[in-house]
Amino acid sequence: MKKRELFLHFILAIGGVVMLTPFIWMLSLSVKPENEIYNAQIKLFPQQWDWANYTEAFVDAHVGSFIINGAIVTLGILLFQYLSTIPAAYVLARKDFRLKGVLFSLVLGVLLIPPQVTAIPVYLLMGRLGLINTTWALILPFTTSAFGIFLFRQSFKAFPQDLIDAARVDGANEFYILWSLIVPLSLPTLAAFGIFSIVVHWNDLFWPLLVIYDWEKATPPLGITFFEGGDSGDNVGAMMAAATLIVAPLTIAFLIARRRFIQGITMTGIK
Amino acid sequence: MANLELKGISKYFGASQALSNIYLTVEDGEFVSLVGPSGCGKTTLLRIIAGLETASEGDVVIAGQIVNELDPAQRNVAMVFQSYALYPHKSVFENIAFPLRMQAPWFTRIPIISHLFKARRMLEAHLQERVPQTADLMHLGELLKRKPRQLSGGQRQRVALARAMVRSPQLFLMDEPLSNLDAKLRADMRAEIIELRRRLGGTFIYVTHDQSEAMTMSDRVVLMHESRIQQIGAPSELYDNPANLFVAEFIGNPKINTLTVQSSTAGELHGFGNHLQGVPEHIDGVAVPVREALSLCLRPEALRLLPTQARDAFTGRIHILENLGNEFLVIVHPIGEVENSGGDTTKPMKLVARVAATVGRLLHTGDTVHLQPDWSQALLFNQDGFRLHQATTAVLEEVRV
Amino acid sequence: MTLVAPGRARAGIRVKSRDRPPWLIQPLYLLPAFFLLLVFFVVPALTTIGISFTDWQLGSSSIDFIGLENYRELFTDEVYRKSLINTLKLDLFVVPVSFFLALGLALAINGLNRFQGFWQTVYFLPVTTTLVAMAQVWSWILHPQFGMVAQLFKLFGLTPINWLNDQSVVLYTIGFISIWQLVGYYTVLFIAGLLNVPKDLYEAALIDGARSPWDKFCHVTWPMLGPTSLFIFIITIIKSSQIFDTVKVLTQGGPNNASEILLYTLYSEGFEFFRTGLASAIATLFFAIMLLLTLYQMRVFEKYVHYR
Numbered sequence: 020m021k022k023r024e025l026f027l028h029f030i031l032a033i034g035g036v037v038m039l040t041p042f043i044w045m046l047s048l049s050v051k052p053e054n055e056i057y058n059a060q061i062k063l064f065p066q067q068w069d070w071a072n073y074t075e076a077f078v079d080a081h082v083g084s085f086i087i088n089g090a091i092v093t094l095g096i097l098l099f100q101y102l103s104t105i106p107a108a109y110v111l112a113r114k115d116f117r118l119k120g121v122l123f124s125l126v127l128g129v130l131l132i133p134p135q136v137t138a139i140p141v142y143l144l145m146g147r148l149g150l151i152n153t154t155w156a157l158i159l160p161f162t163t164s165a166f167g168i169f170l171f172r173q174s175f176k177a178f179p180q181d182l183i184d185a186a187r188v189d190g191a192n193e194f195y196i197l198w199s200l201i202v203p204l205s206l207p208t209l210a211a212f213g214i215f216s217i218v219v220h221w222n223d224l225f226w227p228l229l230v231i232y233d234w235e236k237a238t239p240p241l242g243i244t245f246f247e248g249g250d251s252g253d254n255v256g257a258m259m260a261a262a263t264l265i266v267a268p269l270t271i272a273f274l275i276a277r278r279r280f281i282q283g284i285t286m287t288g289i290k
Numbered sequence: 291m292a293n294l295e296l297k298g299i300s301k302y303f304g305a306s307q308a309l310s311n312i313y314l315t316v317e318d319g320e321f322v323s324l325v326g327p328s329g330c331g332k333t334t335l336l337r338i339i340a341g342l343e344t345a346s347e348g349d350v351v352i353a354g355q356i357v358n359e360l361d362p363a364q365r366n367v368a369m370v371f372q373s374y375a376l377y378p379h380k381s382v383f384e385n386i387a388f389p390l391r392m393q394a395p396w397f398t399r400i401p402i403i404s405h406l407f408k409a410r411r412m413l414e415a416h417l418q419e420r421v422p423q424t425a426d427l428m429h430l431g432e433l434l435k436r437k438p439r440q441l442s443g444g445q446r447q448r449v450a451l452a453r454a455m456v457r458s459p460q461l462f463l464m465d466e467p468l469s470n471l472d473a474k475l476r477a478d479m480r481a482e483i484i485e486l487r488r489r490l491g492g493t494f495i496y497v498t499h500d501q502s503e504a505m506t507m508s509d510r511v512v513l514m515h516e517s518r519i520q521q522i523g524a525p526s527e528l529y530d531n532p533a534n535l536f537v538a539e540f541i542g543n544p545k546i547n548t549l550t551v552q553s554s555t556a557g558e559l560h561g562f563g564n565h566l567q568g569v570p571e572h573i574d575g576v577a578v579p580v581r582e583a584l585s586l587c588l589r590p591e592a593l594r595l596l597p598t599q600a601r602d603a604f605t606g607r608i609h610i611l612e613n614l615g616n617e618f619l620v621i622v623h624p625i626g627e628v629e630n631s632g633g634d635t636t637k638p639m640k641l642v643a644r645v646a647a648t649v650g651r652l653l654h655t656g657d658t659v660h661l662q663p664d665w666s667q668a669l670l671f672n673q674d675g676f677r678l679h680q681a682t683t684a685v686l687e688e689v690r691v
Numbered sequence: 692m693t694l695v696a697p698g699r700a701r702a703g704i705r706v707k708s709r710d711r712p713p714w715l716i717q718p719l720y721l722l723p724a725f726f727l728l729l730v731f732f733v734v735p736a737l738t739t740i741g742i743s744f745t746d747w748q749l750g751s752s753s754i755d756f757i758g759l760e761n762y763r764e765l766f767t768d769e770v771y772r773k774s775l776i777n778t779l780k781l782d783l784f785v786v787p788v789s790f791f792l793a794l795g796l797a798l799a800i801n802g803l804n805r806f807q808g809f810w811q812t813v814y815f816l817p818v819t820t821t822l823v824a825m826a827q828v829w830s831w832i833l834h835p836q837f838g839m840v841a842q843l844f845k846l847f848g849l850t851p852i853n854w855l856n857d858q859s860v861v862l863y864t865i866g867f868i869s870i871w872q873l874v875g876y877y878t879v880l881f882i883a884g885l886l887n888v889p890k891d892l893y894e895a896a897l898i899d900g901a902r903s904p905w906d907k908f909c910h911v912t913w914p915m916l917g918p919t920s921l922f923i924f925i926i927t928i929i930k931s932s933q934i935f936d937t938v939k940v941l942t943q944g945g946p947n948n949a950s951e952i953l954l955y956t957l958y959s960e961g962f963e964f965f966r967t968g969l970a971s972a973i974a975t976l977f978f979a980i981m982l983l984l985t986l987y988q989m990r991v992f993e994k995y996v997h998y999r
Contacts, residue, residue: 024804028806034796035810038813109720111721117711125728129732135977139735139742141735165732222821239821240936243821244940259828270816277811362894363900371891392900399909
């Protein structure tokens with residue numbers, strides 16, 4: 020068995036190199052001065068470490084702002100998503116009423132709509148509301164998530180009825196049961212969704228591209244496209260530094276909470 | 291020639307030991323059960339025989355050949371799993387046919403093209419004959435085209451058996467095959483397996499945690515506990531002649547009555563006031579040892595109901611009366627006595643007696659009754675649980691400790 | 692059931708409406724979510740479909756109903772046709788490669804005794820990254836002069852390929868970057884599927900004589916992966932049809948529309964040329980295709996769910 024495992028490791032290593040090359044190269048280029056970048060040789064470590072690229076990325080390219088915007092937008096979206104989806108999922112999961120089937124079908128229906136299909140009218144709506152080029156335009160359209168409702172409904176449905184009954188007997192009202200009983204005990208599912216939502220919205224280029232013009236409001240993916248034609252021109256080193264800074268938050272978070280991450284992002288697999 | 295021999299099998303999982311030094315010989319055509327509580331090692335042992343696990347020490351010998359290094363398929367054994375492990379995507383026919391397909395040369399499995407080979411055509415013809423034949427033996431004739439999910443629990447069980455049978459293996463290994471069935475179905479399937487065995491005449495190794503199942507089906511029973519064999523023998527042997535306290539308490543339903551007693555310097559037993567005065571000096575041909583803590587055991591049928599008090603009869607109140615139809619089980623709390631085994635002095639001691647229906651019908655809970663022990667049926671065990679018995683050496687020979 | 696006059700409870704007679712659940716409960720809990728779903732998803736989707744039948748341009752005050760004219764243009768105009776064909780070509784490249792690569796990786800990782808988590812991490816790393824940023828990195832690695840790949844080519848005496856500017860190659864380069872980013876995602880999904888295969892099925896097969904890895908794969912692994920495989924297959928199609936970021940940032944559809952794909956066309960038509968009606972038609976078409984795929988998968992899935 021040992022030989023077979025070594026063989027598998029070998030194969031995986033070849034693919035692994037391809038997977039990791041961009042990261043390694045990104046880091047390598049980000050600390051190289053310009054002359055070494057345009058040098059036609061493959062060298063991993065620079066002869067001269069040039070950290071100026073990073074300062075350039077922060078100052079000239081405002082990467083710091085992008086990251087802060089990214090944080091504000093994704094966390095803002097997540098907050099509203101939690102606030103809207105959790106109560107709805109609770110009612111759909113544990114209450115009985117005649118419109119339940121219809122409403123749940125609606126949720127399922129929305130799940131089938133790809134994001135690009137709603138883009139144009141929502142853009143028009145944002146325009147009407149005068150919200151183009153504001154942070155709200157980035158947050159509002161995503162304040163609820165059909166996927167979140169679906170996921171939480173499933174999770175809340177599995178919640179033991181006994182605990183709820185016990186709480187009721189003890190005098191708890193609906194509000195307490197949902198927020199102080201069910202939610203704390205459903206943290207894994209909530210966390211997994213949170214990760215999913217943050218990753219998706221942090222990395223979204225399409226929507227910010229449509230509604231944002233100023234770099235001040237840009238999220239990381241949009242911000243880096245500004246970089247190209249922007250002040251820094253064709254400064255590859257600085258661009259690589261910017262890329263590193265933008266990719267770092269999620270990547271480091273991933274390395275820390277690996278299992279949660281994978282669980283969250285592959286949640287779409289569970290039907 | 292013995293069909294299966296286990297020589298000194300031990301198995302470690304990391305630091306914990308699952309099996310200690312197991313020796314067992316199974317003759318051709320025997321039905322042997324491996325019984326014991328959860329965690330005793332019986333399933334591990336079965337899997338080692340099958341080849342799904344390898345023993346840390348010791349040899350597995352099948353039909354005179356050491357098979358330690360061989361794959362399951364090469365050992366010519368068949369196994370029926372607790373979950374049946376039927377291939378969900380294959381029909382009943384294909385499930386049964388599968389082992390035979392795997393036995394055929396590899397090129398018969400190439401899709402489409404292999405039909406050109408004579409070997410493939412011969413295989414198909416053979417299957418068309420053999421599979422329905424085997425299916426009929428298990429009363430599955432009508433169900434050949436169905437998929438497992440369309441079958442009931444009992445039907446799936448029979449498909450699993452058919453799949454095992456179709457290769458005419460040397461050994462049939464069964465891992466708690468009836469555990470997933472309800473009581474009635476279990477009884478039916480038990481009868482079918484016995485019938486099957488009679489017809490096929492193969493060698494069966496049967497794992498179960500249900501001692502009554504083992505007792506009713508087997509030629510010999512292997513009782514295991516905490517990775518060791520406690521006793522091997524015919525069912526009646528384990529019942530009448532348990533080698534140690536564990537065996538005595540595990541075998542038999544309802545459980546044997548165990549009295550924890552202390553012997554004096556004169557060899558008299560103490561622990562229950564006057565009740566033990568009637569205990570003879572010799573039990574089972576062995577003199578009662580002096581100054582020892584002992585376990586004195588009596589089967590429920592060894593306690594007789596007396597109308598009046600007697601010198602060594604236990605007097606007590608009926609705590610529970612169970613009506614089994616043909617007989618009654620009377621559970622009695624002897625007056626003034628306290629359960630003193632295991633150190634739990636708060637639980638009242640209880641005695642279980644078997645009583646004829648005619649008598650039982652006259653009894654009520656709370657009645658005061660007198661139970662007379664038949665000391666000739668008493669079993670004595672020392673403080674380590676070993677049986678004190680004239681034939682002790684003979685019984686323990688099969689179990690090398 | 693006794694007939695009762697609706698509404699009024701009479702002494703001693705139960706009101707019928709108490710037997711049936713109410714129409715709606717706790718509207719306050721449901722309102723925010725469903726209001727938002729309607730406003731930002733349902734109504735916009737319907738609106739898009741509606742606009743697709745018009746000739747509206749963003750900012751214009753006139754709007755006329757033109758029926759299927761937009762759709763006809765999509766299928767007849769050269770550039771739009773190229774976009775559709777490119778998307779198809781891209782899918783035909785990305786989907787099988789991603790699928791089988793992920794399957795292979797999943798089997799390999801699953802077959803290990805140790806370091807499974809390590810390799811999962813390595814392959815999943817690209818999934819969490821911002822594609823736009825990594826695309827920039829790739830464009831540099833693939834730079835025809837200074838890029839690493841070019842250097843390697845020169846090392847072997849070959850002429851470097853201009854990956855992003857060569858018409859015959861650019862589409863596949865875009866595809867490659869997408870595969871790089873997502874193969875880890877599909878691999879993890881496959882691994883989850885593999886872990887769900889009951890272990891005793893493998894043991895039964897082993898006892899029945901299926902010893903070689905190929906036999907085990909054919910008779911146990913692949914059949915049991917059925918629903919998972921179908922699901923992953925559909926997801927790869929959906930995701931590869933949604934490729935946008937790399938094209939926007941690296942090639943803008945060029946050179947000469949060689950990397951023009953559906954969503955990029957949607958973007959440029961809708962937000963660079965402001966032909967809103969046409970862009971809506973693209974969106975609607977896209978929606979229809981995705982819908983069909985997903986519904987098909989759900990139907991087949993229903994059959995498989997009753998497997999065990």
